[in-house]
Amino acid sequence: QSVLTQPPSVSGAPGQRVTISCTGSSSNIGAGHDVHWYQHLPGTAPKLLIYGNINRPSGVPDRFSGSKSGTSASLTITGLQAEDEADYYCQSYDTSLSGWVFGGGTKLTVL
Amino acid sequence: QVQLVESGGGVVLPGRSLRLSCAASGFSLTTLAMHWVRQAPGKGLEWVAFISYDGHNKYYADSVKGRFTISRDTSKNTLYLQMDSLRSDDTAIYYCAREGKIRGIYPFDFWGQGTLVTVSS
Numbered sequence: 001q002s003v004l005t006q007p008p009s010v011s012g013a014p015g016q017r018v019t020i021s022c023t024g025s026s027s028n029i030g031a032g033h034d035v036h037w038y039q040h041l042p043g044t045a046p047k048l049l050i051y052g053n054i055n056r057p058s059g060v061p062d063r064f065s066g067s068k069s070g071t072s073a074s075l076t077i078t079g080l081q082a083e084d085e086a087d088y089y090c091q092s093y094d095t096s097l098s099g100w101v102f103g104g105g106t107k108l109t110v111l
Numbered sequence: 112q113v114q115l116v117e118s119g120g121g122v123v124l125p126g127r128s129l130r131l132s133c134a135a136s137g138f139s140l141t142t143l144a145m146h147w148v149r150q151a152p153g154k155g156l157e158w159v160a161f162i163s164y165d166g167h168n169k170y171y172a173d174s175v176k177g178r179f180t181i182s183r184d185t186s187k188n189t190l191y192l193q194m195d196s197l198r199s200d201d202t203a204i205y206y207c208a209r210e211g212k213i214r215g216i217y218p219f220d221f222w223g224q225g226t227l228v229t230v231s232s
Binding site: 002034036038040043044045046047048055057087091097098102103104 | 115146148155156157158161170171172173206208211213214216217218219220221222223224225
């Protein structure tokens with residue numbers, strides 16, 4: 001059971017938009033800790049996609065965007081492409097646990 | 112460019128020890144904090160351990176506290192994870208990750224490819 005809750009899977013057709021939610025609590029996201037998002041293809045190094053809730057590192061397409069409100073955060077991908085098929089993880093810090101926490105991960109399938 | 116290369120994984124008996132290494136290049140371990148993160152088969156990412164940029168502060172997940180030790184050798188620019196009293200539920204791919212500092216925000220900005228640890232009799 002992950003501290004941050006994500007849907008196990010989402011899917012969409014090429015060109016469509018999908019949103020992945022990340023629900024936390026008052027000791028992590030709700031406490032004001034930043035949320036970061038990572039893209040992970042099995043067997044490869046996870047890649048930073050969004051940092052500080054809404055910021056994109058250089059090189060990440062603007063099709064990827066992040067938001068945060070209260071105890072939740074979201075990752076939105078517009079103009080879905082086949083290459084977006086991967087696992088996506090949210091991550092934050094938890095004050096009660098005194099440690100870094102991840103969501104359970106969401107598998108994105110491009111139909 | 113930044114590179115992180117893990118090594119040291121393998122098959123080990125329950126109760127035995129293993130030491131993982133993470134060779135860093137393109138930056139100095141004395142400038143940024145580092146983490147170990149693992150992924151068990153079929154599971155998500157789990158944070159394991161942290162070491163501060165100056166090596167003074169170390170934190171661990173409850174699941175490994177007292178059994179795992181994070182350390183570094185700045186002369187070799189290499190991060191380590193000493194894993195003792197290994198259990199079957201420690202079986203996972205272990206990644207080292209750099210904690211970047213981007214405009215006062217601290218994401219895990221670079222990761223290694225991971226090294227597989229299998230604890231089995």
